[in-house]
Amino acid sequence: MDYIVVGGGIGGTIAYLLLKTLGKSVVLFEKLDYLGGCAGTFKRDGLFFNVGASTLVGLEDNLPLDVLLKILGIEKSRMPIKEIDPSILVFVGDKVISRYKDFERSFEEINRNFYHRENRKLWERILMTSKTNWEHVYKVLPFNPRSCYKLASSVLRNSRYLLSTLRENFLSAERVIRSYLGNVEKDYQMFLNSQILMTTQCYWNEVNFSFASMGLTYTNLSNYYVKGGMAEFLHTLVGQDENVKRKTKVLKISKERDHFKVYTNRGTYEAKRLILNRTIWDFCDLFDDSVDKGPCEKNRKTYSKIWSASTLYFGVKDPQNLLDKHHYQIVHPDENPYTGSYSFFVSVADPEDTVQGYRPVVISTHCKIEKWEDIKSKEDYQERKEKLKDFILEKLYQHIPTFRNLEKTPVLVGTPHTFRRYTERYKGTVGGIPLRFEYTMLRYPVGFTYIKDVYLVGDSVFPGQGYPGVVLGVFNLLMQIERDFHEVLHRYI
Ligand SMILES: Cc1cc2nc3c(=O)[nH]c(=O)nc-3n(C[C@H](O)[C@H](O)[C@H](O)COP(=O)(O)OP(=O)(O)OC[C@H]3O[C@@H](n4cnc5c(N)ncnc54)[C@H](O)[C@@H]3O)c2cc1C
Structure with missing residues (x-):
């Protein structure tokens, strides 16, 4: 070969x-x-259950x-594939933000829920930064910072782009956002962080504005549901x-x-x-x-600062299609003690993918590896999985009560150990x-x-x-x- x-x-x-x-x-x-x-x-x-990923973009x-x-x-x-819009419904406190593809529509949702007079300027800059990045995505290739020659030629080819985006690349997302919004209210901050974390695996103080803008506009790309998983x-x-x-x-x-x-x-x-x-x-x-x-x-x-994931997998009987969206994100102010995360993602299979009367549901959340490193016994592991499940389901029922009443199959729980076993990745480090x-x-x-x-x-x-x-x-x-x-x-x- x-x-x-x-x-x-x-x-x-x-x-x-x-x-x-x-x-x-x-x-x-x-x-x-x-x-x-x-x-x-x-x-x-x-x-059938999606192991982790459930949203698809990148087909424009x-x-x-x-x-x-x-x-x-x-x-x-x-x-x-089937295009979906809004791609995600985000629950933060008592607010529900529909993440539409159309910029104006998605902006209105954000501004209605988190009004600020500088919002438009901020979100237009986020969109512009993300668009510019997508436009240059192939121009930076081949990218290899270990080769002086390749790095130098990439920098030379993109010198105008790099110069015009210096601030975006060197300032944190938090710093740029605060330069528009000042003290950001707690719910808004949690919303922004949950969107940035989903695609960059970082909170707003850890990542530059340029990468964060791609995460914040993820839902402005065409989002797809993949039929059959x-x-x-x-x-x-x-x-x-x-x-x-x-x-x-x-x-x-x-x-x-x-x-x-x-x-x-x-x-x-x-x-x-x-x-x-x-x-x-x-x-x-x-x-x-x-x-x-x-x-x-x-x-x-x-x-070393790498995430793993925790997941719940179960089926729901939903003959009336009460769950009329594919993806929901629940953002909560208190830390999940079993994962160290503040949000989780819920994906519901299409009614056409109903199997034996059940629609498959997958819930996933970022998880700190150390939360599962000190397991003492099989019983300890089982008990912790139960507690993780209860914590997440309770939050789910608070925000989307429909879930509480639907008949469910037994819930399977995935932890960093599960991800290590199935993907062979070191300590179950997934998510990128x-x-x-x-x-x-x-x-x-x-x-x-x-x-x-x-x-x-x-x-x-x-x-x-x-x-x-x-x-x-x-x-x-x-x-x-x-x-x-x-x-x-x-x-x-
Ligand atoms: C919970 C969760 C939710 C996510 N949500 C999304 C999302 O909605 N949309 C999105 O685009 N991305 C999402 N991601 C990210 C995305 O899933 C990953 O970035 C991507 O799938 C990783 O791909 P990879 O090429 O690194 O391969 P991996 O997924 O790491 O796959 C490696 C493969 O190699 C196989 N393998 C390993 N060792 C051996 C061996 N010795 N012999 C044979 N085979 C072996 C494994 O079985 C596995 O199939 C999510 C990730 C997670 C964990």
Whole structure:
């Protein structure tokens, strides 16, 4: 093989498909029986549940998923998606904010709930910053701060853009927002933080205004529901492909003189190059002693402020479709003692995806790893899961009482331990690299590793999480390791 791809999350699967398009001999190994990883869909007792991700953006003209479909020669109309608007209903205190796609409509909602005379100026700047970033998204590629030459040429190519966005890039979101709003009322602050956290994995004081603006305008992009579960997006892209080997776990990799030996539960394979859909802090776990693991393990310390997630999965009987939106976000002032978070996200499957009379529901929230590190016994673990479930459900019923009265299936609870077991990610660190000041700019990790011919894709490398982020990261890597891809990408952007 020219390449072996380890892991069929978004990053691994897209890298596989693009390498195949370039005519490379490539095989992909995924240990589970579905593709998607954190953006996958698992089945339990007849119902299907999205593992984590449930919202999809990035399909507008020239955004990463649109370009991807064009490269792969797949019509958008073939994809199992349905546009939704408003994409999210956000509950903060006694306020409910509908997040519409249309800027004016979404602004009116915000201004009605959190009136401030400078609101318009602030939100217009947020929109403008986000638009400018999307416009420059391919111009900054190839991005590699570790290569002086690539960094310098990227800076030169984008000098006007960089100069005009200096303040946006170097000032925190909090500082810029406060320059318009002064002392921001508590509910408004919680609303802003919940929207910023969702896409940047940071609170407003930890991230620059530029990244935060992309999070705050996430709902102004076309948002899609994926029919049959998120994994169907990747399953449709891949179709039947015998080189995508599911239920195949990579157990060990050995570095030979000019190739790699990859040992799986179904046999041994060899390739010249590897693409690992693993994080910058755990990919070395796959290697035997032929490889020094030090630099990779050091990343666990360097990038230590990483989130995990907690989740609830259950079905609701809702024959009258009382739950008429797909996504709800509940923001609460008191800290969730079992996760350290202040909000959670609720996704309800489409009525057409009702299975055995039940609509699958997934609730997810950011979770601090340390909250689950001191488990003493199996009983302790069970008890804590129960308490986590009760805490979240009580808040859900307070804000959306309909949920209390609907008949439900037993609730499954996911914790950092669950995410570690299923995704193999170190300590269950999911959700992507937080776009904190200290992890971006010159320290922004890209898909190159210290091992020659071993590359990384996924949400721990530039530019980070979610469908558009991970796909862009794959574009960035392939531009740098496959000369032909540069030309292919430029044909479509
Ligand atoms: C709770 C939650 C909610 C989210 N919500 C959204 C959302 O609404 N919208 C959005 O766009 N993004 C969302 N995200 C982020 C998004 O899901 C992730 O950024 C993205 O899915 C990560 O993709 P990845 O390429 O890093 O792969 P991963 O998801 O990490 O997948 C890696 C894959 O590799 C496989 N693997 C690992 N080791 C091996 C091995 N040894 N052998 C074989 N296979 C292996 C795993 O089984 C897994 O399938 C959410 C994330 C979480 C956790």
